[in-house]
Amino acid sequence: MDFDAYDLDPAIYDEAFLPDGAPRGHYRALHAAMREATPERFAAIKERINRSFAHESISFTLQEGDEAQERIIPVDCVPRILAATEWRELEAGLSQRLAALNRFLSDIYSGGRIVADGVIPADMVRGCPHYRLAMRGVEVPRGVYAAICGSDIVRTKHGYQVLEDNLRTPSGVAYMVANRKAVKAGLRRLYRRCRVREVEHYGRLLLETLTELAPHGRPDPTIVVLTPGVYNAAFYEHMFLANEIGAALVEGRDLLVNDGAVYMRSTAGLRRVDVIYRRVDDDFLDPLEFRPDSLLGVPGLMHAYKLGNVAIANAPGSGVADDKSVYAYVPDMIRYYLGEEPLLANVETYLCRRPRDLEYTLDNLANLVVKRVGESGGYGMLIGPGATPAERAEYANAVRANPADFVSQPVLALSRSPCFIDGKPAPRHVDLRPFVLQGGQTRMVPGAFCRVALREGSLVVNSSQGGGGKDVWVLADAPGEEP
Amino acid sequence: MLARSAEGLYWVGRHLERAEHLCRLLWLQVEALVDRPVEEIHFGWRRIYRSLRRAPPGGREEFGGGDDYTLADSYTLADDLTFEPTNPDSLWSCFASGRENARQTRHCISGEMWTSLNLAWLRIGALDIKQIWGASPETFYAETAREIDAFCGVAEATMYRDEGWRFMRLGRCIERALLTVALLRAQLDAAAEEEDEAEWTSLLRAYHALEAYHRQHGLAIASGAVLDLLVTDALLPRSLRRSLKAAAAELAAIGPGPGIRASAEATRLAEKLCALAEYEWHQRERVAAAQAREATLLRELEGHSRRLHELTTLTYFEYGIEDAPLH
The missing domain is CATH 3.30.1490.270 (Dna Ligase; domain 1)
Known part of the structure; x- marks a missing residue:
């Protein structure tokens, strides 16, 4: 395959190519492999990958009218590659960011120092639809509100920028793992040669994180994944995660609160639950506390939570920190709480309230x-x-x-990355969602879910709106390179 | 394990067993269309519909005379039993329900099991009666039955033998017993007064039991001996006795459940069912009206098997939380 028709727009950062058309260092092996390969070979790889997704039904659920349809996210077979140094920049920046966001949440639900000091307007915090009065004064395990964060990163000519933080129920990590499995099988030799870092141990890191949040430091806690159910768009992921961490996949109706503790209905009776990795919104956690009309919640759950008898990740009320207005203040939070300059930039944001x-x-x-x-x-x-x-x-x-x-x-002129489209390499806009875990320590797998706008010129990468996925290869340090 | 997941797996077992049962009956039936007399074909349809307690489309059980009618009617009936989504007993519906239950309990089964089931589903979901009728309906039913068997084989080879496995097996065994009793009752109900060998031969073939029968009883087909084989045989994989014993064994292996009263009753009932299929069935020959006794015993077996399903639900899935033990 040649890259003669590959469109290099000087106004847009290309992940793989320098402005003069030469491949960037970390893309050289991929570039060479693509040049050597015939379009037929790549078409076959792409077909195989997407067929395996269909066979295994690695899907998301799309509500169309009354019908819920299982849809497969189309996967592009050309990986997006990140050099070791690029990853280090992201890793440090995202860890810093999540640390500040957790400090912020802890602050606004206790004293509200940041508001008193005038760094962020009070009404923006209290008036935020995700602010939960019920969380005031609640002590959360290890001070961690957001244990799982998936921030959307974009790259422009000015470098990486955080487009938004997702602290409520970020999804996509299952596709990160699935994309890796499929693309690795398609590009075996190249994968080996590139020395790509693994992402398949995400489940283990998640389990370690959730275990650290167990109430009273209980060893070997009973962990459950709380899903809204099979009609939720990310049900496949909920199932995947439950399987990865060996947890039961529960719905609200499987849980009940007795004497201030949470139990699940098991085949052997009521089993005490220590940690809930919830993938339902706050509103549907506890009808006594949040939404009386909700059928999905567990009455009394917040009571048990406030008593410290169960951990909920992410904590209710975490959504304040990923609010699109509050977002504009994250760089200030980093300076305020950590006394550091933000390592990752925000996108310039105009708050229409001003x-x-x-x-x-x-x-x-x-x-x-x-x-x-x-x-x-x-x-x-x-x-x-x-x-x-x-x-x-x-x-x-x-x-x-x-x-x-x-x-x-x-x-934003989102960066573009080469994809295999209609039998030839073509650039498409991409974003990046790495996942950061915060328990007793910060953990990350070197990888991310990369979303790609498959339609030419389109900037919309959302799966529900025609976006596809890409595997992300984070390369290990080259021997001799500065670690 | 989570009660709802266990229930999901139990229903995976039930729905897929049902789908396979129907596959075998329809396979025989479309095969019969090629060379069997019209009466025998009609008998086959009557037997299936009665065993499902369903009225054929149009509501009539009497079929028009003549080959053309038989073929046209058979097309409609096969569609109703194979692809009709509003018929909860159609092959499509059973498969869809089995697959949906498996999808919701995917984290409890092996990845290989899921893929094998999903592949079968993708194939079946893309077909309709016109396509399979135009090609070879026998092949379609044979392939589908083989896919379900393959799923069971993959499960056997890859699934961890935890409670989930046991509940799936339990569902299969209870469903198998229920289907067998219903089919035997329909057979007695629909069979001609004059014993017709063909009617009983096809029943044996539905259970892959014709060879076993010949080995035990020679070439002559007698209804009493056929029933004996299908009810009490210790070696026939789908005999009632084996299904019930397997169900009892799974229940015993799972152990008492949180629905304490139902749990005790389930254990007793499972034993009683085994005794009925193993010993009492043979005792029937001692009474004067042996045939009437057969019908009574089958009715009893059916009622008890249904109750066993209810008790399973009450013991493990829908127990009252007041008395349930806390762990």
Whole structure:
């Protein structure tokens, strides 16, 4: 295969190529392998990978009207490669960020020092829809609110930037592992030659993390994964994680609270539960505390939690820290709590709650991405350049009506990475979601779920909106290289 | 293990056993369409529908005379029993339910089991009656039965022998017993007064038992001996006796459950069922109206088997939490 038709846009960072068209150092082996290979070989590899996903039904669930459909995320067979140094930068930056976010959560649910010191507006914290009054004064194990974090990282010509943090129920890690398994089997020789670091031990790290959070340091705790059920988009992942850590996969109806402790209905009777890795939203945890109309929750769960008899990861109320407005203050949090400069930059963000930002947003709608603070998954946002004038006008009205619900950011020229499309290599926009675990220590597997906008020119990488996945190869240090 | 997961696995066993049972009956039935007399074909359909306690589409059990009718009707009936999604007993529905239960308990079974089941599902889900009828319906049913057998073989070879395994086996055994009793009752019900060898031969073939029968009883087919074999044989894999003994053994291996009263009753009932299929069945020859006794015994076996299912549910899955032990 040749790269003659590969489009190198000088305005966009290409993960694999320098502006002059030469492959970057860590892409050289892949580049050579692709040049040597015929398109037929890559087509066969791609077909095999996607067939194996279908055979194993590695899927996400998409609600279409009344019907829930199992969909397979299309996988591109060309891996995205990160050099050891690039990974170190991300690893340090993300660890720093999660440390600050946990300090922030701990602070706002105890004294609220950061608010008192005027670093972040009080109403932004208390008025955040994810702020939980019930969490005030609750002591969480090891002070860890967010034990599992999946931040979305993008790269532009200015380097890596954090686009958003996901602290509630970040998903994608199962696809990281599945993509690795499939792509590794397709590109065996290249994989071996590249000295790629493993990601398959994510389950072990997760188990260690959750074990460290067990109440009263109980050894060998009973851990469960709490899922909303089979209709949830990420059900496959919930099942995968339960299997990886040897936990029961429970729904709210399988749990009950008795005498301040949580139990699950087992075939041998009621079994005490120590740690809940929950993949349901706060609202559906405990109807007594959060949403009385919820059928999914466990009545009394928060009571048991406050007594310290069960750990919940991530802690209820963690969502304040991944709110799209609060996001703008994360660099300040890092300086405030850790006394350090942020290692990873934020994307410039305009908070429409500020009159000047609102004005700027409305004046520049055609060049901005506007997001609703409460939404995720790519829903409820406006991509200015791609919208019609009518769509922009309608959206502007919504922004004017409730400015505090919106933030805007410049349209980022997301980096592109070579993919195998229609029989030849072609660049597509990508993002990156690495996962950070925080228990007694910080843990990360060197890898990430890479989402790719498979449609030419598209910037939307969400799986629910036509995005695909890519395996991410983090390379080991070359011998002799500075560790 | 989590009660709901155990229940899911129990139903994987039940649904797939049901799917396989139907496959075998339909296989015989489409084979009969090629060369058997019309009466025998009609008998076959009647037997299937009665055993499922379902009315054929259109509601009639009497089929039009003549070959053309028989073939046209058979197409409709086969569709109803194979692909009809609103028929909970259709092959498609049983397979879909079995696969859905497996999907929800995927973390409790081996990856190989899941892939083997999912592959079969992808194949079946892409077909319809027109396609299989146009090619070779025998091959379709044979392949599907083989895929379910393969799933069981993969399970045998790869699944950890924990409670999940036992519940899946228990579901299979209880379903097998229920299906066998229902089929035998339908056979007695639909069979001609004059004993017809073909009707009983096809029953044996549905259980892969024709050769075993010939070895034990010679070439002449007699209804009493056929029933004996299918009910009491110790070596026939699908005999009622073996199914019930296997169910009792799985229950014993799982041990008493948190639904204490149901648990005790289940143990007693499982033993009683084994005794019925093993000893009391043979005793029937001593009474004057042996045939009436057969019908009574089968009814009893069916009622008790159903109760065993209910007790299993009450013992392990839907027990009251008031008396349940805390661990």
